[in-house]
Amino acid sequence: MRLSRYFLPTLKENPAEAQIASHRLMLRAGMIRQGAAGIYSWLPLGHRVLKKIEQIVREEQDRAGALEVLMPTIQSAELWQESNRYDDYGKEMLRIEDRHGRAMLYGPTNEELITDIFRREVRSYRDLPKNMYHIQWKFRDEIRPRFGVMRGREFLMKDAYSFDLTPEDGVNSYNAMFVAYLRTFARLGLKAIPMRADTGPIGGDLSHEFLVIADTGESEVFFHKDFLNMEAPTETPETNEGLQDIVNTWTAPYAATEEMHDADTCTENADDLITGRGIEVGHIFFFGDKYSKPMNAAVQGPGGAMTNVQMGSYGIGVSRLVGGIIEACHDDNGIVWPEAVAPFKLGLLNLGAKNEECTAACDKLYKELEAAGVEVLYDDTKDGAGAKFANMDLIGLPWQAALGPRGLKNGVVELKNRATGEKVELSPEELIQKMTS
RNA sequence: CGGGGAGUGGCGCAGCCUGGUAGCGCACCUGUUUUGGGUACAGGGGGUCGCUAGUUCGAAUCUAGUCUCCCCGACCA
Numbered sequence A: 001m002r003l004s005r006y007f008l009p010t011l012k013e014n015p016a017e018a019q020i021a022s023h024r025l026m027l028r029a030g031m032i033r034q035g036a037a038g039i040y041s042w043l044p045l046g047h048r049v050l051k052k053i054e055q056i057v058r059e060e061q062d063r064a065g066a067l068e069v070l071m072p073t074i075q076s077a078e079l080w081q082e083s084n085r086y087d088d089y090g091k092e093m094l095r096i097e098d099r100h101g102r103a104m105l106y107g108p109t110n111e112e113l114i115t116d117i118f119r120r121e122v123r124s125y126r127d128l129p130k131n132m133y134h135i136q137w138k139f140r141d142e143i144r145p146r147f148g149v150m151r152g153r154e155f156l157m158k159d160a161y162s163f164d165l166t167p168e169d170g171v172n173s174y175n176a177m178f179v180a181y182l183r184t185f186a187r188l189g190l191k192a193i194p195m196r197a198d199t200g201p202i203g204g205d206l207s208h209e210f211l212v213i214a215d216t217g218e219s220e221v222f223f224h225k226d227f228l229n230m231e232a233p234t235e236t237p238e239t240n241e242g243l244q245d246i247v248n249t250w251t252a253p254y255a256a257t258e259e260m261h262d263a264d265t266c267t268e269n270a271d272d273l274i275t276g277r278g279i280e281v282g283h284i285f286f287f288g289d290k291y292s293k294p295m296n297a298a299v300q301g302p303g304g305a306m307t308n309v310q311m312g313s314y315g316i317g318v319s320r321l322v323g324g325i326i327e328a329c330h331d332d333n334g335i336v337w338p339e340a341v342a343p344f345k346l347g348l349l350n351l352g353a354k355n356e357e358c359t360a361a362c363d364k365l366y367k368e369l370e371a372a373g374v375e376v377l378y379d380d381t382k383d384g385a386g387a388k389f390a391n392m393d394l395i396g397l398p399w400q401a402a403l404g405p406r407g408l409k410n411g412v413v414e415l416k417n418r419a420t421g422e423k424v425e426l427s428p429e430e431l432i433q434k435m436t437s
Numbered sequence B: 001c002g003g004g005g006a007g008u009g010g011c012g013c014a015g016c017c018u019g020g021u022a023g024c025g026c027a028c029c030u031g032u033u034u035u036g037g038g039u040a041c042a043g044g045g046g047g048u049c050g051c052u053a054g055u056u057c058g059a060a061u062c063u064a065g066u067c068u069c070c071c072c073g074a075c076c077a
Helices: A021-028 A042-061 A077-082 A109-122 A169-187 A225-229 A240-251 A318-329 A355-369 A385-395 A405-410 A430-434
Strands: A031-037 A041-042 A074-076 A094-097 A101-104 A130-139 A152-165 A191-194 A205-214 A219-225 A255-257 A273-288 A298-300 A304-306 A309-318 A344-349 A378-381 A399-403 A413-416 A424-425
Touching: A021 A318, A031 A130, A041 A042, A042 A130, A042 A152, A042 A169, A042 A399, A074 A077, A077 A101, A109 A130, A109 A152, A109 A309, A130 A169, A152 A169, A152 A318, A169 A191, A169 A240, A169 A273, A169 A309, A191 A219, A191 A240, A191 A273, A191 A318, A205 A219, A205 A318, A219 A225, A225 A273, A240 A413, A273 A318, A273 A405, A309 A318, A344 A355, A344 A385, A355 A378, A355 A399, A355 A405, A355 A430, A385 A399, A385 A424, A399 A405, A413 A430
Parallel strands: A191 A255, A344 A378, A344 A399
Antiparallel strands: A031 A041, A074 A101, A094 A101, A130 A152, A152 A309, A191 A205, A205 A273, A219 A255, A219 A273, A273 A309, A298 A304, A399 A413, A413 A424
8 A cells, every 4th residue: 555545644743632542542643533422433544453353353253163143233122121121221322213213222232132033043952052243333322431442432342142052051152252262362462361250231150351461451450470471272172171171271370350359358379469450352251041031032952841042242342452452562652563453564665755766666666565465555755754764653563664765775675673673674575575474 | 420621723732811803833735955763944725713692892812501522430342
Protein backbone atom coordinates (compact mmCIF):
# COMPACT_ATOMS: atom_id res chain seq x y z
CA MET A 1 0.00 0.00 0.00
CA ARG A 2 1.27 3.42 -0.94
CA LEU A 3 0.87 5.90 1.87
CA SER A 4 -0.06 8.58 -0.66
CA ARG A 5 -3.18 6.58 -1.52
CA TYR A 6 -3.95 5.42 1.99
CA PHE A 7 -6.10 7.08 4.64
CA LEU A 8 -3.87 7.46 7.67
CA PRO A 9 -4.75 10.61 9.60
CA THR A 10 -2.05 10.61 12.27
CA LEU A 11 -1.88 13.23 14.99
CA LYS A 12 1.19 14.84 16.38
CA GLU A 13 -0.48 15.85 19.60
CA ASN A 14 -2.54 13.91 22.09
CA PRO A 15 -6.29 14.45 21.92
CA ALA A 16 -7.42 15.80 25.29
CA GLU A 17 -10.04 13.14 25.88
CA ALA A 18 -7.65 10.22 25.67
CA GLN A 19 -6.13 9.36 29.02
CA ILE A 20 -4.51 5.98 28.66
CA ALA A 21 -1.76 4.91 26.30
CA SER A 22 -3.74 2.63 24.02
CA HIS A 23 -6.51 5.16 23.50
CA ARG A 24 -4.06 7.98 22.80
CA LEU A 25 -2.02 5.86 20.43
CA MET A 26 -5.03 4.51 18.56
CA LEU A 27 -6.25 8.06 17.95
CA ARG A 28 -2.81 9.37 17.08
CA ALA A 29 -2.01 6.47 14.77
CA GLY A 30 -5.23 7.10 12.85
CA MET A 31 -6.76 3.74 13.80
CA ILE A 32 -10.08 4.93 15.21
CA ARG A 33 -12.26 7.98 15.57
CA GLN A 34 -14.93 8.43 18.16
CA GLY A 35 -18.59 8.65 17.18
CA ALA A 36 -20.13 8.96 20.65
CA ALA A 37 -19.15 7.88 24.15
CA GLY A 38 -17.87 4.31 23.86
CA ILE A 39 -18.68 4.10 20.13
CA TYR A 40 -15.95 4.19 17.50
CA SER A 41 -15.36 4.08 13.78
CA TRP A 42 -12.46 1.92 12.67
CA LEU A 43 -10.27 3.58 10.09
CA PRO A 44 -8.21 1.53 7.60
CA LEU A 45 -5.19 0.92 9.82
CA GLY A 46 -7.24 0.00 12.89
CA HIS A 47 -9.55 -2.12 10.82
CA ARG A 48 -6.64 -4.19 9.52
CA VAL A 49 -5.54 -4.96 13.07
CA LEU A 50 -9.06 -5.79 14.17
CA LYS A 51 -9.43 -8.23 11.27
CA LYS A 52 -6.08 -9.87 11.99
CA ILE A 53 -7.03 -10.49 15.60
CA GLU A 54 -10.44 -11.73 14.53
CA GLN A 55 -8.83 -14.18 12.13
CA ILE A 56 -6.51 -15.65 14.75
CA VAL A 57 -9.44 -16.04 17.14
CA ARG A 58 -11.42 -17.71 14.35
CA GLU A 59 -8.65 -20.14 13.44
CA GLU A 60 -8.28 -21.29 17.03
CA GLN A 61 -12.03 -21.69 17.49
CA ASP A 62 -12.19 -23.76 14.31
CA ARG A 63 -9.24 -25.83 15.46
CA ALA A 64 -11.07 -26.55 18.73
CA GLY A 65 -14.06 -27.84 16.78
CA ALA A 66 -16.40 -24.86 17.19
CA LEU A 67 -18.61 -24.01 14.22
CA GLU A 68 -18.86 -20.45 12.99
CA VAL A 69 -22.31 -18.92 12.58
CA LEU A 70 -23.53 -15.34 12.48
CA MET A 71 -26.45 -14.22 14.57
CA PRO A 72 -28.06 -10.78 14.22
CA THR A 73 -27.23 -7.74 16.32
CA ILE A 74 -30.91 -6.93 16.84
CA GLN A 75 -32.99 -9.44 18.76
CA SER A 76 -36.62 -9.80 19.73
CA ALA A 77 -37.43 -9.32 23.41
CA GLU A 78 -39.54 -12.49 23.50
CA LEU A 79 -36.69 -14.94 24.02
CA TRP A 80 -35.29 -12.82 26.80
CA GLN A 81 -38.62 -12.84 28.55
CA GLU A 82 -38.58 -16.60 28.31
CA SER A 83 -35.18 -16.88 30.04
CA ASN A 84 -36.23 -14.23 32.58
CA ARG A 85 -33.28 -12.04 31.70
CA TYR A 86 -35.33 -9.32 30.02
CA ASP A 87 -35.94 -7.67 33.36
CA ASP A 88 -32.75 -8.87 35.07
CA TYR A 89 -30.37 -7.37 32.55
CA GLY A 90 -31.37 -3.85 33.47
CA LYS A 91 -30.37 -0.61 31.85
CA GLU A 92 -27.25 -2.07 30.28
CA MET A 93 -29.43 -3.54 27.60
CA LEU A 94 -30.33 -1.12 24.83
CA ARG A 95 -34.05 -1.53 24.27
CA ILE A 96 -35.70 -0.33 21.11
CA GLU A 97 -39.10 -0.50 19.52
CA ASP A 98 -39.83 -1.19 15.89
CA ARG A 99 -42.53 0.64 13.90
CA HIS A 100 -45.19 -1.80 15.05
CA GLY A 101 -44.35 -1.19 18.67
CA ARG A 102 -42.66 -4.58 19.10
CA ALA A 103 -40.02 -4.72 21.82
CA MET A 104 -36.56 -5.30 20.34
CA LEU A 105 -33.07 -5.01 21.72
CA TYR A 106 -29.49 -4.68 20.54
CA GLY A 107 -27.92 -7.92 21.72
CA PRO A 108 -25.51 -7.67 24.64
CA THR A 109 -24.88 -11.45 24.37
CA ASN A 110 -26.51 -14.39 22.62
CA GLU A 111 -27.32 -17.26 25.00
CA GLU A 112 -31.05 -16.99 24.31
CA LEU A 113 -30.77 -16.79 20.55
CA ILE A 114 -28.36 -19.70 20.20
CA THR A 115 -30.40 -21.80 22.61
CA ASP A 116 -33.46 -21.13 20.49
CA ILE A 117 -31.63 -22.17 17.33
CA PHE A 118 -30.40 -25.31 19.05
CA ARG A 119 -33.71 -26.41 20.53
CA ARG A 120 -35.58 -26.07 17.26
CA GLU A 121 -33.27 -28.45 15.45
CA VAL A 122 -31.52 -30.86 17.78
CA ARG A 123 -33.50 -33.78 19.16
CA SER A 124 -30.98 -36.48 19.94
CA TYR A 125 -27.98 -36.91 22.21
CA ARG A 126 -26.30 -38.44 19.16
CA ASP A 127 -25.95 -34.95 17.69
CA LEU A 128 -23.91 -33.81 20.69
CA PRO A 129 -21.56 -32.30 21.48
CA LYS A 130 -22.04 -29.08 19.53
CA ASN A 131 -20.22 -25.80 19.88
CA MET A 132 -21.20 -22.78 17.81
CA TYR A 133 -19.64 -19.35 17.83
CA HIS A 134 -19.89 -16.05 16.08
CA ILE A 135 -17.89 -12.87 15.93
CA GLN A 136 -20.38 -10.06 16.06
CA TRP A 137 -20.88 -6.56 17.41
CA LYS A 138 -22.50 -6.28 20.78
CA PHE A 139 -23.94 -3.32 22.62
CA ARG A 140 -23.95 -2.87 26.35
CA ASP A 141 -25.01 0.52 27.60
CA GLU A 142 -22.22 0.76 30.14
CA ILE A 143 -22.67 3.20 32.97
CA ARG A 144 -19.33 4.69 32.17
CA PRO A 145 -17.58 3.81 28.95
CA ARG A 146 -13.88 4.70 29.05
CA PHE A 147 -10.39 3.91 27.89
CA GLY A 148 -11.29 3.99 24.21
CA VAL A 149 -12.06 0.57 22.77
CA MET A 150 -11.05 -1.12 26.02
CA ARG A 151 -14.49 -0.45 27.42
CA GLY A 152 -16.69 0.67 24.62
CA ARG A 153 -20.43 0.38 24.62
CA GLU A 154 -20.36 -1.12 21.15
CA PHE A 155 -17.70 -3.80 20.89
CA LEU A 156 -16.75 -6.78 18.76
CA MET A 157 -16.92 -10.05 20.64
CA LYS A 158 -16.36 -13.67 19.80
CA ASP A 159 -18.89 -15.69 21.74
CA ALA A 160 -19.14 -19.46 21.60
CA TYR A 161 -21.81 -21.71 23.09
CA SER A 162 -21.42 -25.41 23.86
CA PHE A 163 -24.14 -28.04 24.20
CA ASP A 164 -23.61 -31.41 25.87
CA LEU A 165 -25.68 -34.23 27.31
CA THR A 166 -24.00 -34.57 30.70
CA PRO A 167 -22.13 -32.26 33.06
CA GLU A 168 -18.99 -34.36 32.49
CA ASP A 169 -19.23 -33.85 28.73
CA GLY A 170 -19.88 -30.17 29.36
CA VAL A 171 -16.64 -29.89 31.29
CA ASN A 172 -14.82 -31.48 28.36
CA SER A 173 -16.23 -28.80 26.07
CA TYR A 174 -15.21 -26.19 28.61
CA ASN A 175 -11.68 -27.58 28.71
CA ALA A 176 -11.40 -27.51 24.92
CA MET A 177 -12.21 -23.79 24.96
CA PHE A 178 -9.82 -23.23 27.85
CA VAL A 179 -6.96 -24.69 25.81
CA ALA A 180 -8.06 -22.81 22.68
CA TYR A 181 -7.88 -19.58 24.69
CA LEU A 182 -4.35 -20.30 25.87
CA ARG A 183 -3.30 -20.82 22.27
CA THR A 184 -5.19 -17.81 20.97
CA PHE A 185 -3.64 -15.33 23.36
CA ALA A 186 -0.17 -16.77 22.87
CA ARG A 187 -0.51 -16.36 19.10
CA LEU A 188 -1.55 -12.76 19.64
CA GLY A 189 1.75 -12.17 21.40
CA LEU A 190 0.16 -11.85 24.84
CA LYS A 191 0.77 -13.37 28.22
CA ALA A 192 -2.73 -14.12 29.46
CA ILE A 193 -3.35 -15.80 32.80
CA PRO A 194 -6.51 -17.76 33.55
CA MET A 195 -8.05 -16.84 36.90
CA ARG A 196 -10.95 -18.22 38.82
CA ALA A 197 -13.79 -15.83 38.34
CA ASP A 198 -17.12 -14.77 39.59
CA THR A 199 -19.81 -15.86 37.16
CA GLY A 200 -21.76 -12.60 37.35
CA PRO A 201 -25.10 -12.25 35.55
CA ILE A 202 -24.37 -15.12 33.16
CA GLY A 203 -24.45 -17.50 36.10
CA GLY A 204 -23.06 -20.96 36.64
CA ASP A 205 -20.47 -22.61 38.78
CA LEU A 206 -17.31 -23.04 36.68
CA SER A 207 -15.69 -19.96 35.24
CA HIS A 208 -12.32 -18.51 34.37
CA GLU A 209 -11.28 -15.08 33.24
CA PHE A 210 -8.20 -14.62 31.07
CA LEU A 211 -6.27 -11.51 31.96
CA VAL A 212 -3.44 -9.80 30.14
CA ILE A 213 -0.95 -8.37 32.56
CA ALA A 214 -0.50 -4.64 31.95
CA ASP A 215 0.11 -1.73 34.30
CA THR A 216 -3.00 0.06 33.12
CA GLY A 217 -5.31 -2.92 33.60
CA GLU A 218 -8.66 -2.29 35.18
CA SER A 219 -8.52 -4.95 37.85
CA GLU A 220 -5.98 -5.80 40.46
CA VAL A 221 -4.74 -9.37 40.15
CA PHE A 222 -2.75 -11.80 42.29
CA PHE A 223 -0.90 -14.69 40.74
CA HIS A 224 1.93 -17.13 41.35
CA LYS A 225 5.21 -16.20 39.70
CA ASP A 226 5.32 -19.63 38.03
CA PHE A 227 2.89 -18.29 35.44
CA LEU A 228 5.59 -16.04 34.04
CA ASN A 229 7.53 -19.07 32.80
CA MET A 230 4.66 -21.16 31.50
CA GLU A 231 4.36 -21.70 27.75
CA ALA A 232 1.02 -22.12 26.04
CA PRO A 233 0.46 -25.55 24.46
CA THR A 234 1.62 -25.84 20.88
CA GLU A 235 -0.38 -29.01 20.23
CA THR A 236 -4.09 -29.46 20.83
CA PRO A 237 -4.64 -32.81 22.59
CA GLU A 238 -6.93 -35.31 20.87
CA THR A 239 -8.33 -36.71 24.10
CA ASN A 240 -10.38 -35.30 26.95
CA GLU A 241 -7.71 -36.49 29.36
CA GLY A 242 -5.10 -34.54 27.45
CA LEU A 243 -7.23 -31.40 27.63
CA GLN A 244 -7.84 -31.91 31.32
CA ASP A 245 -4.09 -32.23 31.94
CA ILE A 246 -3.44 -28.86 30.38
CA VAL A 247 -6.28 -27.24 32.31
CA ASN A 248 -4.94 -28.79 35.50
CA THR A 249 -1.47 -27.44 34.79
CA TRP A 250 -2.80 -23.96 34.17
CA THR A 251 -5.12 -23.88 37.14
CA ALA A 252 -2.68 -25.33 39.66
CA PRO A 253 -0.73 -22.17 40.52
CA TYR A 254 -2.64 -19.56 42.45
CA ALA A 255 -4.32 -16.81 40.41
CA ALA A 256 -7.25 -14.60 41.33
CA THR A 257 -8.76 -11.24 40.56
CA GLU A 258 -9.43 -8.82 43.38
CA GLU A 259 -13.06 -9.96 43.65
CA MET A 260 -11.97 -13.53 44.32
CA HIS A 261 -8.79 -12.88 46.25
CA ASP A 262 -8.92 -12.84 50.02
CA ALA A 263 -5.63 -11.80 51.59
CA ASP A 264 -6.65 -13.31 54.93
CA THR A 265 -7.33 -16.80 53.65
CA CYS A 266 -4.76 -16.91 50.88
CA THR A 267 -2.13 -19.46 51.85
CA GLU A 268 0.38 -18.60 49.14
CA ASN A 269 3.89 -17.69 50.13
CA ALA A 270 4.22 -13.92 49.79
CA ASP A 271 7.49 -14.30 47.87
CA ASP A 272 5.78 -16.36 45.19
CA LEU A 273 2.80 -14.09 44.79
CA ILE A 274 2.84 -11.31 42.22
CA THR A 275 0.42 -8.44 42.58
CA GLY A 276 -0.29 -6.57 39.39
CA ARG A 277 -2.97 -5.25 37.13
CA GLY A 278 -4.79 -7.09 34.40
CA ILE A 279 -7.05 -6.51 31.43
CA GLU A 280 -9.81 -9.05 31.05
CA VAL A 281 -9.73 -10.26 27.45
CA GLY A 282 -11.61 -13.52 27.75
CA HIS A 283 -14.16 -15.14 30.04
CA ILE A 284 -15.47 -18.68 29.94
CA PHE A 285 -18.42 -20.15 31.79
CA PHE A 286 -19.97 -23.54 32.32
CA PHE A 287 -23.51 -23.05 33.57
CA GLY A 288 -25.27 -26.38 33.07
CA ASP A 289 -29.00 -26.04 32.45
CA LYS A 290 -29.38 -22.41 33.52
CA TYR A 291 -30.81 -21.48 30.11
CA SER A 292 -31.74 -24.86 28.70
CA LYS A 293 -34.19 -25.47 31.51
CA PRO A 294 -36.32 -22.30 31.34
CA MET A 295 -36.11 -22.37 27.55
CA ASN A 296 -36.76 -26.07 27.40
CA ALA A 297 -33.76 -27.02 25.27
CA ALA A 298 -33.69 -30.79 25.65
CA VAL A 299 -32.59 -33.86 23.76
CA GLN A 300 -33.51 -37.47 24.07
CA GLY A 301 -30.83 -39.44 25.89
CA PRO A 302 -29.70 -43.03 25.30
CA GLY A 303 -32.43 -44.29 27.64
CA GLY A 304 -35.11 -42.35 25.79
CA ALA A 305 -35.68 -39.71 28.46
CA MET A 306 -35.71 -36.01 27.60
CA THR A 307 -32.77 -34.22 29.22
CA ASN A 308 -32.01 -30.51 29.34
CA VAL A 309 -28.67 -29.91 27.70
CA GLN A 310 -25.59 -28.74 29.58
CA MET A 311 -24.30 -25.46 28.27
CA GLY A 312 -21.28 -23.22 28.47
CA SER A 313 -20.45 -19.87 26.93
CA TYR A 314 -17.07 -18.49 25.98
CA GLY A 315 -16.26 -14.88 25.18
CA ILE A 316 -13.27 -13.04 23.78
CA GLY A 317 -13.30 -9.26 23.50
CA VAL A 318 -11.90 -8.86 20.00
CA SER A 319 -12.05 -5.06 19.84
CA ARG A 320 -10.84 -4.79 23.43
CA LEU A 321 -7.83 -6.91 22.46
CA VAL A 322 -6.67 -4.18 20.08
CA GLY A 323 -6.36 -1.82 23.03
CA GLY A 324 -5.09 -4.56 25.30
CA ILE A 325 -2.26 -5.47 22.95
CA ILE A 326 -1.22 -1.82 22.67
CA GLU A 327 -1.24 -1.46 26.45
CA ALA A 328 1.14 -4.40 26.63
CA CYS A 329 3.18 -3.42 23.55
CA HIS A 330 4.21 0.23 23.22
CA ASP A 331 7.03 2.61 24.09
CA ASP A 332 7.53 6.37 24.25
CA ASN A 333 7.53 6.68 20.47
CA GLY A 334 4.40 4.73 19.74
CA ILE A 335 2.96 1.29 19.23
CA VAL A 336 5.18 -1.80 18.90
CA TRP A 337 2.99 -4.40 17.22
CA PRO A 338 3.56 -8.11 17.72
CA GLU A 339 4.15 -9.39 14.21
CA ALA A 340 1.05 -11.61 14.19
CA VAL A 341 -1.34 -8.66 14.44
CA ALA A 342 0.66 -5.82 12.88
CA PRO A 343 -1.38 -3.96 10.23
CA PHE A 344 1.61 -4.23 7.87
CA LYS A 345 4.80 -6.17 8.34
CA LEU A 346 7.11 -3.59 6.84
CA GLY A 347 7.23 0.16 6.37
CA LEU A 348 9.27 1.24 3.34
CA LEU A 349 10.50 4.83 3.48
CA ASN A 350 11.56 6.74 0.42
CA LEU A 351 13.98 9.24 1.94
CA GLY A 352 14.62 10.88 -1.40
CA ALA A 353 11.10 11.34 -2.70
CA LYS A 354 12.08 14.43 -4.68
CA ASN A 355 14.96 12.60 -6.31
CA GLU A 356 13.92 10.77 -9.47
CA GLU A 357 16.57 8.11 -9.27
CA CYS A 358 15.87 7.34 -5.64
CA THR A 359 12.11 7.30 -6.22
CA ALA A 360 12.53 4.90 -9.14
CA ALA A 361 14.59 2.57 -6.93
CA CYS A 362 12.07 2.74 -4.08
CA ASP A 363 9.14 2.16 -6.43
CA LYS A 364 10.90 -0.88 -7.85
CA LEU A 365 11.65 -2.27 -4.40
CA TYR A 366 8.05 -1.66 -3.34
CA LYS A 367 6.68 -3.53 -6.33
CA GLU A 368 9.02 -6.44 -5.73
CA LEU A 369 8.02 -6.63 -2.07
CA GLU A 370 4.33 -6.61 -2.98
CA ALA A 371 4.91 -9.24 -5.64
CA ALA A 372 6.65 -11.37 -3.03
CA GLY A 373 3.56 -11.12 -0.84
CA VAL A 374 5.04 -8.87 1.83
CA GLU A 375 2.51 -6.63 3.58
CA VAL A 376 4.26 -3.33 3.08
CA LEU A 377 3.24 0.25 3.71
CA TYR A 378 5.27 2.41 1.35
CA ASP A 379 5.82 6.01 2.45
CA ASP A 380 6.15 7.62 -0.95
CA THR A 381 5.24 11.11 0.27
CA LYS A 382 7.49 14.14 0.01
CA ASP A 383 7.58 14.68 3.77
CA GLY A 384 10.91 15.12 5.48
CA ALA A 385 12.83 12.09 6.69
CA GLY A 386 12.29 12.99 10.34
CA ALA A 387 8.56 13.14 9.91
CA LYS A 388 8.53 9.81 8.12
CA PHE A 389 10.50 8.02 10.79
CA ALA A 390 8.43 9.51 13.58
CA ASN A 391 5.22 8.49 11.87
CA MET A 392 6.44 4.94 11.31
CA ASP A 393 7.50 4.66 14.94
CA LEU A 394 4.05 5.85 15.96
CA ILE A 395 2.14 3.26 13.94
CA GLY A 396 4.57 0.61 15.12
CA LEU A 397 5.14 -1.73 12.16
CA PRO A 398 7.61 -4.47 13.11
CA TRP A 399 10.13 -3.49 10.42
CA GLN A 400 11.18 -0.22 8.80
CA ALA A 401 13.23 -0.18 5.61
CA ALA A 402 14.70 3.18 4.61
CA LEU A 403 16.19 3.94 1.23
CA GLY A 404 17.60 7.34 0.31
CA PRO A 405 20.21 8.76 -2.04
CA ARG A 406 23.02 7.72 0.29
CA GLY A 407 21.90 4.12 0.48
CA LEU A 408 21.28 4.11 -3.23
CA LYS A 409 24.89 5.02 -3.87
CA ASN A 410 26.06 2.06 -1.79
CA GLY A 411 23.32 -0.28 -2.99
CA VAL A 412 21.94 -0.87 0.52
CA VAL A 413 18.68 -0.43 2.39
CA GLU A 414 18.70 0.29 6.10
CA LEU A 415 16.39 -2.07 7.97
CA LYS A 416 15.30 -1.26 11.51
CA ASN A 417 13.53 -3.52 13.96
CA ARG A 418 10.87 -1.46 15.73
CA ALA A 419 10.97 -3.47 18.95
CA THR A 420 14.72 -3.72 19.46
CA GLY A 421 15.84 -0.62 17.55
CA GLU A 422 18.53 -2.72 15.84
CA LYS A 423 19.59 -1.53 12.41
CA VAL A 424 21.24 -3.50 9.63
CA GLU A 425 22.18 -2.66 6.06
CA LEU A 426 21.05 -5.07 3.37
CA SER A 427 20.86 -5.24 -0.36
CA PRO A 428 17.32 -5.01 -1.77
CA GLU A 429 17.45 -8.71 -2.60
CA GLU A 430 18.45 -9.61 0.94
CA LEU A 431 15.62 -7.45 2.28
CA ILE A 432 13.02 -9.27 0.21
CA GLN A 433 14.45 -12.59 1.26
CA LYS A 434 14.42 -11.63 4.92
CA MET A 435 10.82 -10.38 4.73
CA THR A 436 9.59 -13.54 3.05
CA SER A 437 11.48 -16.12 5.08
C1' C B 1 -26.62 7.91 39.28
C1' G B 2 -23.06 10.54 43.19
C1' G B 3 -18.47 13.62 43.03
C1' G B 4 -14.95 16.57 39.87
C1' G B 5 -13.49 18.93 35.06
C1' A B 6 -14.14 20.63 29.89
C1' G B 7 -16.75 22.40 25.25
C1' U B 8 -13.29 28.51 20.76
C1' G B 9 -11.02 26.04 12.51
C1' G B 10 -8.79 18.84 11.78
C1' C B 11 -5.45 18.47 16.70
C1' G B 12 -3.40 21.17 21.03
C1' C B 13 -4.49 25.74 23.34
C1' A B 14 -4.97 31.45 24.55
C1' G B 15 -8.80 35.15 24.90
C1' C B 16 -13.59 35.19 29.31
C1' C B 17 -12.21 37.86 35.51
C1' U B 18 -12.40 43.87 33.60
C1' G B 19 -18.44 42.86 27.02
C1' G B 20 -16.58 46.41 21.45
C1' U B 21 -17.53 41.37 16.58
C1' A B 22 -11.57 36.02 17.31
C1' G B 23 -5.92 34.72 17.93
C1' C B 24 -1.39 31.34 18.48
C1' G B 25 1.30 26.50 17.55
C1' C B 26 0.75 22.05 14.69
C1' A B 27 -1.82 20.18 10.35
C1' C B 28 -3.67 21.78 5.29
C1' C B 29 -2.98 24.75 0.15
C1' U B 30 0.80 27.80 -3.17
C1' G B 31 5.90 29.11 -4.04
C1' U B 32 10.97 29.00 -2.79
C1' U B 33 14.31 26.23 0.32
C1' U B 34 16.37 21.60 2.69
C1' U B 35 20.20 14.60 0.33
C1' G B 36 18.67 10.93 6.15
C1' G B 37 15.16 11.37 12.97
C1' G B 38 8.92 16.01 12.91
C1' U B 39 13.95 21.78 7.59
C1' A B 40 13.40 27.14 6.97
C1' C B 41 11.02 31.45 4.94
C1' A B 42 6.96 33.96 2.44
C1' G B 43 1.96 33.98 1.01
C1' G B 44 -2.98 31.62 1.66
C1' G B 45 -7.76 28.81 2.87
C1' G B 46 -10.73 27.28 6.85
C1' G B 47 -14.23 28.92 12.95
C1' U B 48 -22.01 32.44 13.13
C1' C B 49 -16.68 30.55 19.95
C1' G B 50 -21.75 23.21 21.83
C1' C B 51 -27.06 24.72 21.72
C1' U B 52 -31.34 27.84 23.42
C1' A B 53 -33.23 31.91 25.82
C1' G B 54 -32.17 36.38 28.49
C1' U B 55 -29.40 41.15 29.98
C1' U B 56 -27.17 45.06 26.78
C1' C B 57 -26.56 49.97 21.76
C1' G B 58 -23.28 45.67 21.42
C1' A B 59 -22.08 38.85 24.09
C1' A B 60 -16.79 33.87 22.89
C1' U B 61 -16.88 37.06 27.35
C1' C B 62 -22.38 38.36 31.98
C1' U B 63 -27.17 35.32 33.62
C1' A B 64 -30.40 30.96 33.29
C1' G B 65 -31.45 26.46 31.09
C1' U B 66 -30.00 22.46 28.08
C1' C B 67 -26.87 18.96 25.30
C1' U B 68 -22.24 16.58 24.74
C1' C B 69 -17.42 14.85 26.18
C1' C B 70 -13.59 13.48 29.87
C1' C B 71 -11.88 11.87 34.94
C1' C B 72 -12.94 9.15 40.11
C1' G B 73 -16.78 5.22 42.19
C1' A B 74 -20.56 0.73 41.49
C1' C B 75 -20.98 -2.97 36.40
C1' C B 76 -18.58 -5.80 32.37
C1' A B 77 -15.66 -9.10 26.67
